[in-house]
Amino acid sequence: MRVLVACEFSGTVRNAFAARGHDAWSCDLLPSEDGSNRHIVGDARAVLGDGWDLLMVAHPPCTRLCNSGVRWLKVPPPGRTLESMQAELEEGAALFSDFWNAPIERIAVENPVMHGHAKALIRNFAEPAQSVQPWQFGHGETKRTCLWLKNLPPLVPTDIVEGREQRVHLLPPGPTRWKERSRFFAGIAAAMADQWGDLDGMTPTQRDLFERVA
Helix, strand or coil, X not given: CEEXXXXXXXXXXXXXXXXXXXEXXXXXXXXXXXXXXXXXXXXXHHHCCCCCCEEEECCCCCCCCEHHHHHHHCCCCCCCCHHHHXXXXXXXXXXXXXXXXXXXXXXXXXXXXXXXXXXXXXXXXXXXXXXXXXXXXXXXXXXXXXXXXXXXXXXXXXXXXXXXXXXXXXCCCCCCHHHHHCCCCHHHHHXXXXXXXXXXXXXXXXXXXXXXXX
């Protein structure tokens, strides 16, 4: 398949699909962290119509969309205004909308739990198909991630492990904290490539889940 991994600079998801023989490309405003030549620097919306079979949006900007930050829409943080908070909310919702409504048959968008103000701004909004945790895919950590899926089956856990560390949540403040928080988990990326890269080979469990949400 031709796979576009939008909003990814690390190459984690791109490399998982590429390792399984897919024509996978990442795209981000930042250059590729691993120096790959299969990376597009720029706004991923500019290439959505380039004939992709699958769009995986790895970590779109979600600060104003996620439920944990809804309080800032009423009382902005120091140095900010309500107008700037609203503008960022609308910008984030427009980006999510463009990805969710892209002219691509199979779409997956990753995002935290979303508040109602964001939902109201997204075109053709649908609730997420599932939420996953890193500890279901070999990482002893907690970070609930919602997946919005279009023509894709929910992921089936591959390696449930011990450990419930909140590593991402407890990262210390600093100029690179946002980058570390956005880094995708390799175990989840591998599950995506294995399970979505061969839809004809779905397990009975996947098929049952897919038919229930389709």
